[in-house]
Amino acid sequence: MAENKTCKQCQSNFTVDDADLEFYKKLSPTFDGKVFEIPAPSLCPACRRQRRMAGRNVTKLYRRKCDFSGKEIVSPYAPNSSNKVYGNDVYYSDKWDPFEYGRDFDFSRPFFEQFNELYLEVPVSSRNVIFEENSEFTNNATALKSCYLLQNSKHSEDCYYGLRVNRSKDCIDSYICERSENCYECINIENCYNCQFSTDCVNCRDSILLDNCVGCKECFGCANLNNKQYWINNEQKTKEEFEELKDKFLNSDLAQRKVLIDKQRDFHRSQPKRFTHIYKSENVTGDYISNSKNLFNCYLITSSENLRYCHNIVAAKDSIDYDIWGNESENIIECGEVGEQSRNIYFSRMIEQSQDIYYCAGLMSSHSHDCFGCAGLRQSEYCVFNKQYSKEEYEKLVAKIIEHMQETGEWGEYFPIGHNPYGYNETIANDFHPITREEAIKIGAKWQDEDYSPSYEGSVYIAKNISQYKSENNPRAQEEVNEALAGILKCTITGKPFKLQPQELIFYIKNNIQIPNIHPDQRHTERFKLTNPFRVWHRQCMCQGDCGQHQGQCPNEFETTYAPERPEKVYCEKCYQNIVK
Numbered sequence: 001m002a003e004n005k006t007c008k009q010c011q012s013n014f015t016v017d018d019a020d021l022e023f024y025k026k027l028s029p030t031f032d033g034k035v036f037e038i039p040a041p042s043l044c045p046a047c048r049r050q051r052r053m054a055g056r057n058v059t060k061l062y063r064r065k066c067d068f069s070g071k072e073i074v075s076p077y078a079p080n081s082s083n084k085v086y087g088n089d090v091y092y093s094d095k096w097d098p099f100e101y102g103r104d105f106d107f108s109r110p111f112f113e114q115f116n117e118l119y120l121e122v123p124v125s126s127r128n129v130i131f132e133e134n135s136e137f138t139n140n141a142t143a144l145k146s147c148y149l150l151q152n153s154k155h156s157e158d159c160y161y162g163l164r165v166n167r168s169k170d171c172i173d174s175y176i177c178e179r180s181e182n183c184y185e186c187i188n189i190e191n192c193y194n195c196q197f198s199t200d201c202v203n204c205r206d207s208i209l210l211d212n213c214v215g216c217k218e219c220f221g222c223a224n225l226n227n228k229q230y231w232i233n234n235e236q237k238t239k240e241e242f243e244e245l246k247d248k249f250l251n252s253d254l255a256q257r258k259v260l261i262d263k264q265r266d267f268h269r270s271q272p273k274r275f276t277h278i279y280k281s282e283n284v285t286g287d288y289i290s291n292s293k294n295l296f297n298c299y300l301i302t303s304s305e306n307l308r309y310c311h312n313i314v315a316a317k318d319s320i321d322y323d324i325w326g327n328e329s330e331n332i333i334e335c336g337e338v339g340e341q342s343r344n345i346y347f348s349r350m351i352e353q354s355q356d357i358y359y360c361a362g363l364m365s366s367h368s369h370d371c372f373g374c375a376g377l378r379q380s381e382y383c384v385f386n387k388q389y390s391k392e393e394y395e396k397l398v399a400k401i402i403e404h405m406q407e408t409g410e411w412g413e414y415f416p417i418g419h420n421p422y423g424y425n426e427t428i429a430n431d432f433h434p435i436t437r438e439e440a441i442k443i444g445a446k447w448q449d450e451d452y453s454p455s456y457e458g459s460v461y462i463a464k465n466i467s468q469y470k471s472e473n474n475p476r477a478q479e480e481v482n483e484a485l486a487g488i489l490k491c492t493i494t495g496k497p498f499k500l501q502p503q504e505l506i507f508y509i510k511n512n513i514q515i516p517n518i519h520p521d522q523r524h525t526e527r528f529k530l531t532n533p534f535r536v537w538h539r540q541c542m543c544q545g546d547c548g549q550h551q552g553q554c555p556n557e558f559e560t561t562y563a564p565e566r567p568e569k570v571y572c573e574k575c576y577q578n579i580v581k
Contacts, residue, residue: 009043010047032395041334053336055415060448061074085123086124088125098375101121110408110410129142134146146503160503176300186199192205219242226581273570275562311323315328335348337349348360372397373385417445423447491518549574556572
């Protein structure tokens, strides 16, 4: 029977339905011959996701010292972090042994208290990167070349200030960018070239301010178009008219450009919106889902099945409350950052190539199995709190610990939000669930009060029109470039100082883009304001017959991430397809 509950954090009412309970029953583990049922969660889905997200820093990187060698390293762990941080050259070596930190479980104390003490003692790696080249300021990344402040990205080159930028080149200030090149300030684009300020576009090129367009080229300010050329505001124009407006936009100063952008985004909001971005999928709810089936309340999911309350997953199945990664993983419950053929992972974070793992953290490139309450292990088995046991001893001890956790109310709960290694304002939780310092402290989270941004001395540099950095327009162009790179810019929103990177300035000059006057962190925040929340509302299609297929309001109903109070007109798939030009 479904359970109606009140979230112990936000006090909202939520339902743990029959399908949820079936998941918990199916995944309940057995130790020493006894089945330990996983209880229904005490937090609502949104608060559970927030708690997991508060353990993931994907935008902040700091210069700090390696706690082993004393060498300067780059890491998402701030200099005042309580964690012991080792540079990757040390962490993935035989210079230390995670079993040195092994300890017995104390049945007179809560589990989470003891695990947190272990986690703070066992070293963590400075960054999670593989095959990087000239990309020191990146994290959670694979095969990046000459990239800067790129996170959750792979196989990209010369990309700056981005999140989820994959197989792309020369892209700056982007969020979810696949197989694209020479793009700027874009959100969720795929196979695009030379696009700016565009959202939800596929196979577009040489265009500015597009929304939900496919196969368009040399278009400006359009929405819901397919395979068009020389269109402006959803109207056919001449090549000359397009070039004139494009030049006006590119040559505008930042204030003028903002006016033009705001005007076009108002136009986008006036156009019908597809209720969700779901493609080639069956029996799914959420947004940005493809090639999947049987998903409930899921987001950014590809090639997966039988998931509930998950986000940012590729190729996973039979999991619930699972964020980030996948790659042929299954049976994951309440976890963050788990992947590479992992299975049966419970209430854990940062687990790779492992199985039958419970309440562990930092088992990366691990090839481990049957571990409970461990941190930093690799190629290990039958371990509890970083101590090795026989299989029989392991089974008996784990059963006894779970019984203890059932008594303390810890069994079935994820790590407390205050045990995460970062301040709430350093994490992705603050992007999807922005709250104040006071609100974060109230729910038990940490807050990073120190500002470890680079300190710059000197006067504030006022960027010139981008044309002044081109030799064909200015004989002093190289001097202007040198001054810009040496100069200190000041964010017009936060007042925070920042500097340009050489490759970044080359990109602006090449593409005639005005030098930004907003700090990269604030630009990231502004991009997230343009995205929908990870939440769905039940709504009815708003088409009043303008699609030409019916009279009066369309009767179709659906789940959508557009809240009812928002101004957009939200259409079902059929009505939306009928109005696309």
